[in-house]
Amino acid sequence: MLQQRTFVVIAGFLVLTVGLSWIGQQIHIRSVGQGVDLRQREAVAAAEELLLSEFAATQEAMQVLAAEAAGVVDRQNVSFRRVPDPLLTEELARITIPEQGALSIYDTDMRLAAWRGESTPLAEGHMFDHPRWNIIRDDDWRTTLVLWEPLHVGDAEIGSIRVTQNLFVRAPVRNSVLDNYDITNIWTRKTGLEVQVDYGGNLGENTLRSIDGSVLGTFTVTPPTEATLIGTTVAFYDNLMAAGMALLVLWLVWGTWRWFRNAPKLYSLMIFAGLLGLGRIAWLYLEVPARYQTGKAPFSPLFDPVHLASTVGGGLMRTTGDLFIGAFCVLILGFAVLRYASAHANPSTRHGSIAWVRLAAGILLTLVLALMLAVVVQASVLDSTLSYTGRGALLPSPLELVVYISLVLLTLGSALIAISILRTGLEMRPSRACLVSLFAVAAGIIVAFEWLQWGSWAVSLGLLLVCLYFAARAGSGSIYEWLSLRRAVPVVLGICLLLYPAYYENLDKRKRDRVEYAVETFDQGSDRGVSLAVREAVEKAFQRPELYSALASNEDISSELEQLLEGTLLSSLGAYDASLTVLTTGGDELYSIGSVYATSSPEATKALWAELRAGIELNSSSYDVVEPQSAGAARYQYAGLAPLGDGWVLVRAQPHIVSEEANTPLLRVLLSSGYLDLYEDLSLASYREGQLTRTFGRRFAKYRLDPEIAAGLAQQSSLWRQESVGGGSTYLTYYLRRNGQVVAARMTTDGPFDHLYYLLRLVAGGLLLCIPFSTVGYIMQWRAGLFPRKRVRYQDKVMNAFFLVGVIAVIPVGIAGYNVVTEENEKAVQSWLRQHLERVESTLVPERRLGENNVDALARINIDSLAARVGLDLNLYRGTELIAASRRQLVDDRIVDTRLPAEVFSAIYGRAQHFTFVDHKLGDFEYTAGYRAILNNSGNPAYVLSVPTLPEAERIEEERARTLAYLFGAMLGLGVLVMFTGSVLSRALARPIARLQEGLQEAAQGKFEHVLPVESRDxxxxxxxxxxxxxxxxxxxxxxxxxxxxxxxxxxxxxxxxxxxxxxxxxxxxxxxxxxxxxxxxxxxxxxxxxxxxxxxxxxxxxxxxxxxxANEFSTFARLPARRVERVDLREVISEAYGLMRAEASDNVTLKLELSKEPLPVRGDPSELLRTYINLVKNALEAVQDIDEGTITFTARQEEDQAITEVIDNGPGIPLDVQDRIYEPSFSTKTSGAGLGLAIARQAVELSGGSISFSTELGQGTTMRIDLPLDPGDD
Structure with a gap:
């Protein structure tokens, strides 16, 4: 009753909360409408206060950093005799600098002495004798807050410290690893209001001041509009009401679960299932918890439909988080159905018709669940933008893990439901013919599924077999045992293996869909990557002032054009020829570089110029880019045009007839999002009249279409073929015939490694469930009083030992293997860098002239020429400054710093290392760069040559993931093998022990006939x-x-x-x-x-x-009891004995009767019990016959579930030497009688399920006690 009252009170409180929230919303909306100005001022004031405090905190952190640097200088007793100072630079490396921060130390002549972090332009040309704050800009790339602190030793000023903190950084492109950094956006997100900052200007309403009071900029906080204020108020109360209603639904579901748990009936199960489903729908309608996870909330990606959005289930899969919640509800329903089946488990005799119906329903339900599971898996893969096949790391991303966990939960919940239904049918022991017929029908349904392509047959058949197996073994263990870690791990592994066929089938379908779409776009000549590269080159040409000046002075601008071409993505497009052409105002050619020009006539160039110029005039734009344009011979070209002074610059790109990769790999980190998503890992080709006209990628090496393929395409418009190309590599190729040409796309087929890799990622998500599952199981066992267990089977102990050995063996080996692979990967990268740097230096030897060394040759050779010879990106440093780069775009885009990294400077100039390497981070992208000192004749570093692994970073990480996949696949296989071996051996070891235990139990019962077989010689x-x-x-x-x-x-x-x-x-x-x-x-x-x-x-x-x-006494004791057992009130039997024996008592004996007021129902023979009490009273009368005032007391009471009766006398007691023999037949301390009274009484009490005992004290008396179990009757 108290629990029901508590449930109603909490439910009423939640309902009241929702009602009060609605009332508060209406009142608050009216108050907001009446005080808009005041609320706007309050919101702006709060935002301004937060913004100023954040800016002040940034400055304080910079001051602390400057103080730490001053302390390092003071401890090192620096005199700045050598600048830059390698030792001081190495000491500064110990200081932790914040993100987007940097630290530099200069001497009095403004020479760089030491640094930490990236360089920023040095706008100031002199020192300051006091702390000074400033804002500097690096074109439109960076805006930086600068602090100058004078550096003193005693009273002498020896230099200055420069601390910088970026306030704005523009990324060259925005993609998954690179994005802009803007502190204004951070302030806008924190304040909830739009913030605009003008550094160094006077456009804002408020000033940004330094700690010393100097103005660094202005800012403006846009006040919220009336609609925004009202919307914020409405959203707040809507969220509050949604939370109340969601909690109310959750509370109702919880209360229904408790009711169902206490009374697991069919109607209560149906009510719980219905309320659970309605509750889930209510949460979807209320958008809970998605409405609380917006913006930068920790779980906002889970409820972002960008990652997963499907119409399956009417919104149940609209986001990744909704998929997880739905799967969790299915799991709860599965446990509820399992509890119902366990509560009503009643193995009975064979009942054919009912068993057939239940089994048929269970099998049909299992197949329906398998179909639904296949649909969910398909939607999870095909309706998702997640990269399930990404090779960037072995472990999947958090969102992919959530999808994997959801699929495992959904499979587990479906299996529990099916197992419970099948169990009720198997308990009725159906006939073999029934089972065979049902399996035949199920096989037919599975074949129909496959024929109609409704789902994976492997999932349907596997789920059915697994559910039947566990349904048949349902009585072998409780739910607590299956929630243990030892049982959860193999169950999760089995579920992952069950899911994998459907999962991979949809992965393959997703790949094929992408291939078909890529062929369609390639057939139309559309390539987003080339369009982006051409547009980038046109923009850079339009914004490059040196081209204007060189063109105006009639200088040769070929070198300028080459630098422009090398600095764009066009230089990385290995499948295309690119050119830059400078035209006069009339469209005549002046200068041209690249390979397209050789195949383009002046007339075609002028016609293209006229078309592009018309587009510029039509659109009133600065430049124009068109795609694709016919370039003859079925070749397409991309073209862009922009004005250049009094002339024009024309950018063109067209595919090779036969593809060759560029000298250096394409820098994917510099590509915009989606740039190569379509063509990634694909090779494409176009054939006309059987001849290759254009390609993308390397895998189409033949210039003629195979006759067999041509014959196949004559019969049908498209064709999928699995082909072996080159050195035995197997590829999956798609051919499409359209408009007189054939377009083909080729991708590598998935091998054993790929399947292992995909399976491991799925297993990683499943194994994460083992720990919470086992934890919940242990808590449930502890609450039920089953943990720690009072009795553990020997087989379980052996299996636990094997499981522990497996875990101990796998985890340390896995950790050690991971560290070894990572370390070996780093060593391989270092070795690769070392070998290539040595090759670069050896390339300089043939270029040396008489009397020159490598330093002289390097100073004379163009870095682009050297990079082209070795096929690598090269950066060249002299001292601390970058003087040349083969890929200038990296420098222009601020990806490669113009200053030598501090770690490299300390290693080469301080510790005299010839080679070193440094890990760099570009946004979320990590890569390694190697550095090698080029020594002069004196043995000192003259130059530092650098080779970054930026182009190869993805390939290196993929190789590392491949190795780790094999390693963890082997570890997983080892773990499964250990568990399987442990299961087999534990059964083999426990079997003779179990038989021995059975033999001991039979021996304890007096059965010695069974002889145990001897099966081993140990x-x-x-x-x-x-x-x-x-x-x-x-x-x-x-x-x-x-x-x-x-x-x-x-x-x-x-x-x-x-x-x-x-x-x-x-x-x-x-x-x-x-x-x-x-x-x-x-x-x-x-x-x-x-x-x-x-x-x-x-x-x-x-x-x-x-x-x-x-004779009668001996006959009574020896005879087999012909008893008449019935339910009798023990008080009535004692009262009758009391009435009979009161007449036998002499005058000196008093009989007392003390009975319970409540009935004492027991089961026994009434006459037998009456004789028992008469015998006890006779013995008591004989014991007190020689006492002047003898007393005999009858008592009867209830203790728990026992009826306790006592016959108490105050006689002399029972002597100690005969106490052990009073129940023996024919023993008596009297001269008369057979000595069978107590023996007969004991026999009668034990036949009634009770016990008889006594307590005695010499000279005080004896108490005879009888304990009989109460009969609950129909209660």
């Missing part, structure tokens, strides 16, 4: 042999003992009977002798004879009655 076999020998000896000894006991019993019985019979015979003999003498004297005294005759006959009759009584 210690267990010897133990079984010893047990069999012991059992045989026990059997023989029992037979001997039984014979001896029978002989002893007959002997004792004969002695006792003889003794008891002899007692009445003696008075009979004496009486007859007296009668004989009286007979002899009868003639003289007849009256005396008659009196003697009467006494003698009376004595003889009495003794004959005594003999009959003795």
């Amino acid at each position: 210690e267990v076999g010897a133990l079984v042999t010893t047990f069999n020998t012991m059992q045989r000896q026990l059997s023989e000894n029992r037979q001997k003992l039984a014979r001896q006991e029978r002989q002893l019993a007959w002997s004792e019985m004969a002695r006792q009977i003889a003794h008891e019979i002899k007692n009445p015979l003696t008075p009979m003999k004496l009486s007859i002798q007296h009668l004989q003498r009286s007979y002899d004297n009868a003639k003289t005294d007849t009256s005396r004879f008659r009196r003697q005759f009467a006494r003698t006959t009376a004595t003889i009759v009495a003794q004959i009655d005594s003999l009959a009584h003795i």
Whole structure:
């Protein structure tokens, strides 16, 4: 009743909360409308206060950093005799700098002495004798806050410290790893209002000041509009009401679960399932919890439909988070159905018709669940933008993990539902014909699924078999055992193996869909990557002032055009030829570089110029880019045009006839989002009249279409083929015939590694569930009083030991293997860098002239020429500054710093290392760069040559992931093998122990006939042999003992009977002798004879009655009980015994009766119980007959589920030497009687399921106690 009241009170409180929230919303909306100005001022003031405090905190952190640097200088006792100072730079490396921060130290001549972090332009040309704050700009790339702190040693000023903190950084492109950094956006997100900052200007309403009071900029906070304020208020109360209603739904579901748990009936299960489904729908309608996870909330990606959005289930899969919540609800429903089936488990006799119906329903339900599961898996893969096949890392991304976990939960919940239904049918022991027919029907349905392409047949068949197996073994263990870690791991692995066929089938379908779409776009000549590269080149040409100046002075601008071409993505497009052409105002060619020009006539160039110029004039734009344009011979070209002073610059790109990769790989990190998503990992080709016209990628090496493929395409428009190309590599190729040409796309087929990789990622998500599952299981066992277990099976102990050994073996080996692979990967990267840097230096040797060394040759050779020879990106440093880069775009885009990294400077110039490497981070992208010192004749570094692994970073990470996949695949296989071996061996080891236990139990019951088989020759076999020998000896000894006991019993019985019979015979003999003498004297005294005759006959009759009584007593004790058991109130039996024995009591004895007021129902023979209490009272009367004031008390009461009765006397007590024998038959301390009273009483009590005992104290009395179990009856 109290729990029901609590449930109603909490539910009422939630309803009241929702109602009050609605009322508060209406009141607050009216108040907002009446005080808009005040609320706007308050919001702006709060935002301004937060913004100023954030800016002040940034400055304070910079001051602390400057103080730390000053402390390093003071400890090192720096004199700045050598600048830059390698030792000081190495010490600065120990200081932790914030993100987007940097630190530099200069001497009094403004020479760089030490640094930490990236460089920023040095706008100031002199020192400051006091702290100074400033804002500097690096074109439109960066805006930086600068702090100058004078550096003193004592009173002498020896230099200055420069601390910088970026306020804005523009990324060259925005993609998954690169994005702009803008502190204004951070302030806007924190304040919730739009913030605009003008650094160094006066456009804002408020000033940004430094700590010393100087103005650094202005800012403006846009006040919220009235609609925004009202919308914020409405959203706040809507969120509050949604939370109340969501909690109310959750509370109702919880209350229904508790009701169902206490009364697991079918109707309660249906109500719980219905309320659970309605609750999930209510949460979807209320958009809970998605409405609370917006913006930068920690779980906002889970409820972002960008990652997963499907119409399956009417919104149940609209986001990744909704998929997880739905799967969790299915799991809860599965546990509820399993609890219902367990509560109603009742193995019964064979019942064919009902068993057939239940099994058919279970199999049909299983197949329906398998179909639904296949649909969900398909939607999770095909309706998602997540990269399930990404090779960037072995572990999937958090969102992918959530999808994997959801699929495992959904499969587990579906399996529990199916197992529960199938279990109810299998409990009725259906016939074999029934099972065979049902399996045949199920197989037909599965074949129909496959034929209709409704789902994966492997999932349907696998789920059915798994559910049938566990349904048949449902009674082998409780749910607590299956929630243990040892059981959860193999279950999760099995579920992942069950899911994988459907999962991979949809992965493959997703790949094929992408291939078909890529062929469609390639057939239309559309390539987003080339368009982007052309547009970038046109923009850079339009914005490059040196081209204007060179063109105006009639200089040769070929070198400028080459630098422009090398600095754009066009140089990385290995499948395309690119050119830059400078035209006059009339469209005539002046300068041109690149390979397209050789195949383009001046007339075609001028026609293209005219078309592009018309587009510029039509759109009133600065430049124009068109795609694709016919370039003859079925080749497409991309073109862009922009004004250049008094002329024009024309950018063109067209595909090769035969593709060759560029000298250096494409920098994907510099590509915009989606740039290569379509063509990634694909090779494409176009054929016209069987001849190759253009390609993308390397995998189409033949210039003619195979006749077999052409013949196949003559029959159908598209064709999928699996082909082996080159050195045995297998590829999947798609051919499409359209408009007289054939377009093909080729991708690598998935091999064993790929399947292992995909499976491991799925297993990683599943294994994350093992820990929470096992934790919940242990908590449930602890609450149920089952943990720690009082009894553990030997087989479980062995399996636990094997599982622990497997975990101990796999985890350390996995960690060690991971570290070894990572370390070896780093060593391989370092070795690769070292070899390539050595190759670069060796390339300089043939270029040296007489008397030159490598330094002289390097100073003379163009870095682009050197990079082209070795096929690498090269950066060249002199001192601390970058003087040349083969890929200038990286420098222009601020990706490669113009200053030598501090770690490299310390290693080469400080520790005299010839080679070193440094890990760099570009946004979320990490890569390694190698650095090698080029020594002069004096052995000192003249230059530092750098080779970054930026282009190869993705390939290196993919190789690392591949190696780790094989490693963890082997570890997973080892773990599964250990668990399987442990299961088999534990059964083999426990089987003889279990048989020995059964033999011991039978021996304990007195059954010695079963002889255990000896199946091994080890210690267990010897133990079984010893047990069999012991059992045989026990059997023989029992037979001997039984014979001896029978002989002893007959002997004792004969002695006792003889003794008891002899007692009445003696008075009979004496009486007859007296009668004989009286007979002899009868003639003289007849009256005396008659009196003697009467006494003698009376004595003889009495003794004959005594003999009959003795015979009856022995007969009663020895006979088999023919009892009449019924339900009887023990108080009535005791009252009857009390009434009968009160008449037998002498005047000096008092009988008392103390009975319970409540009935004491027991099951027994009423007459037998009555005789028992009469015997006890007779013994008590005999014990108190010689006492002046004897007392005998009857008591009867209830203790828990027992009826306790006592007969208490105040007699002399039972002597100690006879206490152990009072229940023995024929034992008595009296001169009369058979000594069977207590033995018969004990026998009667034990037959009624009770026990009899006594307590005694010499001189005080004895208490006889009888405990009988109460009969609950129909209650």
